Amino acid sequence: MSAGRRLLAPLSGLLLVLFVATLSSTVISTALPEMLGRLHGSPVQLTWVVTVALLTATASTPIWGKLADLYSKKTLIHAAVAVFVVGSLAAGLSQSAGFLIAARAVQGAGVGGLQALAQIAIAAMIPPRERGRYSGYLSSTTALSTIGGPLLGGLLVDTSWLGWRWCFFIGIPVAVAALVVLQATLRIPVVPRERVRIDYLGALTMTAGVGLLLVWVSFAGDAFAWWSWPSAALVTGALGLLALTGWVEARAPEPILPLRILRQRTTALAILGSLAAGTAMYGAAVFLTQYFQLARGFSPTAAGLLTIPMMAGILVTSLVGGRLVSRTGQVKPFLVTGAILLTAGLGLLGLTGARTSLVLMGVAMVAVGAGIGLTMQNFVLVVQNTVPLRDIGTASSTIAFFRSLGGTIGVSVLGAIYARRIDTPAADDIAYGNATGTVFLISAAVAVLGIVAAVSLRPVSLRTSLDLPQEPQSARG
Structure with a gap:
């Protein structure tokens, strides 16, 4: 059996857990009004249903990553799935807004583990040169679940015999099925470490x-x-x-965020670019669906369908771009192109008003999706290429941490600005349209940092070996 076929089963399991983990963060966006109405939640609680999960996912990501460098990656994936399932089940059974927020905190901790460990497991199995192609699968899976989540949430809310609770229940059987597949097929050697200390x-x-x-x-x-x-x-x-x-x-002795990795030029620039990509990705998922519902009067399902151009841009560029990265071994040209497309798309969305042409918005969404598809996983890949296999978990989770942090802070800040712009006694569609344009103009300004980061990266060829060549003992001091 070829190496590609041997990887197919465990890769499918990893993509499944990554899909449901990311989906859990966005599937609730169109369901929030119905959800909080049923639970008699306040506007502040509505914000925290989203924010608390992003917080625990962000904070736990580097912890999971460090543990992956010290212990069995397969065991940790099982543990992260268990935490995610428990949190999802509790959230779906919630009878009050406070309990829902607490359950979302648990769910978010599981999400942080799954998002980090899926990338770490692939990095431990595949050399960077070949990883470009598989990173395309990761990127498309993450981005499609991020952008497609609101569509699925709208369908669940609009289906009378399902409802908002299924926004949490729907991921449980998929996560369990992925766990069964990974138990049977995932094979990652455990490198024993002596005198391990957790930070x-x-x-x-x-x-x-x-x-x-x-x-x-x-x-x-x-x-x-x-x-x-x-x-x-x-x-x-x-x-x-x-x-x-x-x-x-x-x-x-075993830091969660090793400064020796953070000080590297490549890592620092990748962090900067990931912050910009995270802000754009999460912001687009949250504010576009709100715009289509509040400013244009579309149903939750229709609002999700209108984001299909963005999903198409992500899918095409992540898959095609990933294959080209593997074929050429070069990643910088794709990062620069993606960062420019992302900024241009967000700039076009900054023109949004209550009567903006849906065709123009579709073009802008394709550009944003293409930019996300070409940057999100490639910033991770360029860092993975510079570190030895023993640090792959920490390095991967560090980039994921800052991308998630960018999304979390970005959504919170942009949400505050959005709320202030519509803070009128009778907010109408014009107010909602103008507020949406404002948050995307700010997002475009943030995305410029991604261009700066991508252009500043040194050109590098992806290595074909799984690990860096061993340094002579004298070189290591």
């Missing part, structure tokens, strides 16, 4: 720092003013905790 303090300070930052961007301008003592306290606390995290990581 619990670094994980705690990082999670607390990111959490305070997200609390600030979620509530500033609503519960308290942007320029106020609560804002100052939250920002000061967040920055202090993140600074403490840096101090801890510089001294930890």
Whole structure:
């Protein structure tokens, strides 16, 4: 049996868990009004149904990644699936908004593990040169579940015999089926590590720092003013905790975020580009479906269908781009092209108003989708190419962490701006249209950072070996 066929079964299982993990973050976007109405939730609770899952997913990603460098990747995938299933089941059975938020926190921790570990497992099985093709599958799976989630959520809400609870239930059988496939087919050697120490303090300070930052961007301008003592306290606390995290990581034997990796030029630029891509991807998924419903009057299902041009752009460019990366061994040209397309598409969406041509919006969505398809996984790939196999988990999860962080903070900040723009006694379709245009113009400005990052990367050929060549003992000091 060829190597490609041997990889097909475990790859299918990994793509399935990645699909349901990412889907869980976006499938609820069109269902939120119905969901919170049934549970008598407040607007603030509505925001936290989304934000808390992104927070726990973001904070847990580097922890899962570090554990993957220390313990069995297969066992960790099983554990992440279990956490995800428990959180999904609890969310679907929720009887109050508070319980739903708590369940989403658990679900998010599982999502962080699945998103990181799927990429790590593939990186541990396939050399970077060949990984370009498989990264295309990863990229299309992640992006399609991100953009397609609102469509599925709309269908579930509009189907009377299903309803909003199935936004959580629907992923459970798929995750369990993927677990069965992976148990039977996934084979990743476990590299024994002696005297393993888990960086619990670094994980705690990082999670607390990111959490305070997200609390600030979620509530500033609503519960308290942007320029106020609560804002100052939250920002000061967040920055202090993140600074403490840096101090801890510089001294930890097994840091969650190794500074030696973060200091590398390639990693730093990939982080910058991933922040931009994450903001664009999550922002497009959330605000486009809201625009089509609130400003244009479409049903949840129709709003999801109208995002198909973006899904098409993602699917085509991620698959074709991934194969071209594997064929040429070059990744920078695709990153530069993708970053430019992403910025241009978001700029066009910045022209959105209550009566904007749907044809123009379709063209813009294709450009945004193409940009996401060419950048999202390739930023991960370019970092994986620079690190040894023993650090592949940490390096992969670091990029995923910052991409998720960009999406989390981006959605929170853009959501606050969006809310302020429609904060009128009787917000109409014009207000919703103008607010949508504003958030996409801001997203386009952020996406320019992706162009800067892609252009600044040094041209590099992807290696054909699974691991970096061993350095001489003298070179290692």
